[in-house]
Amino acid sequence: xxxxxxxxxxxxxxxxxxxxxxxxxxxxxxxxxxxxxxxxxxxxxxxxxxxxxxxxxxxxxxxxxxxxxxxxxxxxxxxxxxxxxxxxxxxxxxxxxxxxxxxxxxxxxxxxxxxxxxxxxxxxxxxxxxxxxxxxxxxxxxxxxxxxxxxxxxxxxxxxxxxxxxxxxxxxxxxxxxxxxxxxxxxxxxxxxxxxxxxxxxxxxxxxxxxxxxxxxxxxxxxxxxxxxxxxxxxxxxxxxxxxxxxxxxxxxxxxxxxxxxxxxxxxxxxxxxxxxxxxxxxxxxxxxxxxxxxxxxxxxxxxxxxxxxxxxxxxxxxxxxxxxxxxxxxxxxxxxxxxxxxxxxxxxxxxxxxxxxxxxxxxxxxxxxxxxxxxxxxxxxxxxxxxxxxxxxxxxxxxxxxxxxxxxxxxxxxxxxxxxxxxxxxxxxxxxxxxxxxxxxxxxxxxxxxxxxxxxxxxxxxxxxxxxxxxxxxxxxxxxxxxxxxxxxxxxxxxxxxxxxxxxxxxxxxxxxxxxxxxx
Numbered sequence: 001x002x003x004x005x006x007x008x009x010x011x012x013x014x015x016x017x018x019x020x021x022x023x024x025x026x027x028x029x030x031x032x033x034x035x036x037x038x039x040x041x042x043x044x045x046x047x048x049x050x051x052x053x054x055x056x057x058x059x060x061x062x063x064x065x066x067x068x069x070x071x072x073x074x075x076x077x078x079x080x081x082x083x084x085x086x087x088x089x090x091x092x093x094x095x096x097x098x099x100x101x102x103x104x105x106x107x108x109x110x111x112x113x114x115x116x117x118x119x120x121x122x123x124x125x126x127x128x129x130x131x132x133x134x135x136x137x138x139x140x141x142x143x144x145x146x147x148x149x150x151x152x153x154x155x156x157x158x159x160x161x162x163x164x165x166x167x168x169x170x171x172x173x174x175x176x177x178x179x180x181x182x183x184x185x186x187x188x189x190x191x192x193x194x195x196x197x198x199x200x201x202x203x204x205x206x207x208x209x210x211x212x213x214x215x216x217x218x219x220x221x222x223x224x225x226x227x228x229x230x231x232x233x234x235x236x237x238x239x240x241x242x243x244x245x246x247x248x249x250x251x252x253x254x255x256x257x258x259x260x261x262x263x264x265x266x267x268x269x270x271x272x273x274x275x276x277x278x279x280x281x282x283x284x285x286x287x288x289x290x291x292x293x294x295x296x297x298x299x300x301x302x303x304x305x306x307x308x309x310x311x312x313x314x315x316x317x318x319x320x321x322x323x324x325x326x327x328x329x330x331x332x333x334x335x336x337x338x339x340x341x342x343x344x345x346x347x348x349x350x351x352x353x354x355x356x357x358x359x360x361x362x363x364x365x366x367x368x369x370x371x372x373x374x375x376x377x378x379x380x381x382x383x384x385x386x387x388x389x390x391x392x393x394x395x396x397x398x399x400x401x402x403x404x405x406x407x408x409x410x411x412x413x414x415x416x417x418x419x420x421x422x423x424x425x426x427x428x429x430x431x432x433x434x435x436x437x438x439x440x441x442x443x444x445x446x447x448x449x450x451x452x453x454x455x456x457x458x459x460x461x462x463x464x465x466x467x468x469x470x471x472x473x474x475x476x477x478x479x480x481x482x483x484x485x486x487x488x489x490x491x492x493x494x495x496x497x498x499x500x501x502x503x504x505x506x507x508x509x510x511x512x513x514x515x516x517x518x519x520x521x
Contacts, residue, residue: 064092072100076144101144102168104135106152107178136166143169147176150209154189161192174204178231178497187211188234196220206254206498208232214239222247229254229498231277237261244268251302252501255292256309263294266303273305273501275493278312297322307506308332309493311368325359328384329366329507330393330492359384366391366507368492374401374435378410381418389420391507393492401434416443422507426451428466437470446480458486 063071075083075096083103086093132148146169153160163169175198188211199222206229217239222228225247231254235243240261244250249270256277266274276295296318297303303322311332319325362384369376372394381387403411421439426432439446451466463484472482489509495501 068096068099071096075100076103078103098139101142102135102139103145104132104139104143104147105145106132106148132163136163136168139168141166141168141170143172145174145176145204146172147174147178150177150189151186153177153192154186154209157189157192161194164192164194164197169198171201172198173201175202176204176206177208177210178206178229188232191216200224203227204498205229206231210234212236212239212243217243217246220246223249225250227252227254227498227501229256230258232257234258234260237263241265252498254495254498254501259291261292262290263296264292265296265298266300267298268300268302270302271300272302273307274303275307275309275495275498275501276313276315278310278314294318296320300325305501305504305506307493307495307501309495311492323361325361327364327505327507328362329364329391331365331367332369332492360386363387364389364391364505364507366393366492368393370394373399373431374403374407374438375399377435378407381414381416385414385417387418389505389507390418391422391424393422393424393507399431401431401438403434403438407438411442417445418443419445419447420450421446421448422450422452424452426453427457428453428462428469433466433469440470440472440475440480440482442476443480444476446475446477448481448483450483450485452485452487452489455486458484 066074071093075086078086083097083100087097146164148160148163175195186209188209190211190213191207199220202222202225204227205222205225208229208231210230210233212233212235214236217235220243226249228243228247228250230240235258237260241264244253244266250268251270252273252275253266253271254275254277255264256275274295274297276292292313292315294316297306297320299321301321301323303325305327306317306319306322306325307327308330311330313332363386365380365384365387367380372392377390377392380390416439418439421443423432423436426436436449436451440449453462466484467482470482472480487509491509492507494503494506494508494510500506
């Protein structure tokens with residue numbers, strides 16, 4: 001049978017798609033592209049069944065048949081370029097982009113392969129600025145997200161101020177001044193006059209390379225803000241606390257590379273996640289001591305995650321009241337001379353010096369030390385007796401970690417609740433074997449132990465040998481699996497944006513796929 005003849009004319013028209021010429025109503029200035037070929041639902045059904053589909057179902061464009069509200073939501077999740085280009089699909093799509101909430105990402109509009117040449121960068125920024133202005137003039141709003149690299153604020157402050165004023169950004173939900181390129185250093189700049197006109201509607205805000213004067217944050221209120229990030233900003237201690245207290249429903253707070261204050265005190269009924277990064281600029285300004293030195297969590301009944309994003313962070317941390325804190329780390333050697341206090345329990349240099357109280361709510365812990373031994377790990381288990389996931393992000397070395405006699409009483413009395421253990425820098429030396437075998441032979445609830453090895457050791461012979469020397473056949477948990485991977489990861493904590501603070505386990509690597517895996521034979 002001639003299938004071409006049997007195909008209804010409507011299906012044939014759908015496969016041709018939209019014309020190649022750009023729609024004259026596309027005022028956003030986005031170049032027209034070849035529209036995607038939409039495959040009919042009849043063809044999809046034909047692949048599932050040998051019977052031909054009903055003639056009336058062939059070639060139906062079900063996506064275009066959705067209501068405008070749903071199409072607008074779909075378009076709002078596309079990139080800036082792709083969203084604007086949907087206007088060229090067909091007459092049905094001409095008005096959808098303009099009717100959808102505006103998502104304008106200036107980082108997406110720029111080239112991902114920018115060279116370091118200042119001339120090229122300036123030219124590219126000029127082109128981006130023109131496209132941003134065109135989009136803002138073509139879209140009626142409302143705005144959902146506006147993202148622009150902060151260097152524009154430094155080199156073109158008047159232009160940025162104009163960008164923030166159009167009606168297209170009214171009721172903006174997310175304002176994002178962030179840049180992942182760091183092509184060229186530049187000093188922080190004061191916020192434009194229009195930066196806080198969205199304070200009543202913002203839900204997510206990222207301020208990078210800003211200089212907040214006390215007068216600029218005075219009286220500001222963010223009633224809807226749930227996620228706040230301050231990165232490479234200058235702000236006084238009083239203004240910082242004023243800004244935090246102006247966010248009554250704040251859930252995520254990210255402070256990274258900031259300076260101008262020495263202490264942060266947290267009293268928040270809704271805060272769930274805190275991320276802290278080191279301040280490289282503390283020694284580069286006239287007052288080098290104005291860097292973060294102390295974090296005091298006075299009262300945070302909903303706090304679940306306390307994350308240290310850099311090993312350069314040298315601060316004292318006091319957690320007075322955080323009954324729901326479950327995720328902690330990554331604790332590094334820079335805290336050796338500092339203090340980590342939970343109520344009356346003090347960890348100094350990761351040696352528990354007072355055991356008058358324990359922290360029962362912490363379930364996930366990550367540590368990164370140049371040298372760690374079994375004694376230190378056991379002290380941590382005593383301090384956090386309900387740990388379920390432990391990440392040791394370092395090359396385990398030091399003592400031989402003999403444990404059969406030394407820790408006999410601990411093994412008999414302590415209930416090791418660990419379910420997941422990750423050991424990085426594993427080489428199969430005796431001290432590492434003793435540490436790993438301690439958990440394999442004594443952790444009755446263990447489900448998975450991951451050993452991250454170097455690529456030179458990533459071979460079947462090495463894996464088989466370690467399976468034997470670790471005595472997997474004698475493991476305490478019969479369901480425990482031993483997993484090897486040769487992939488390396490340079491992120492101790494996987495937080496690149498304030499949105500990442502909502503991730504339950506930020507220590508679990510999501511940027512690579514494991515290679516070798518061995519379980520129960």
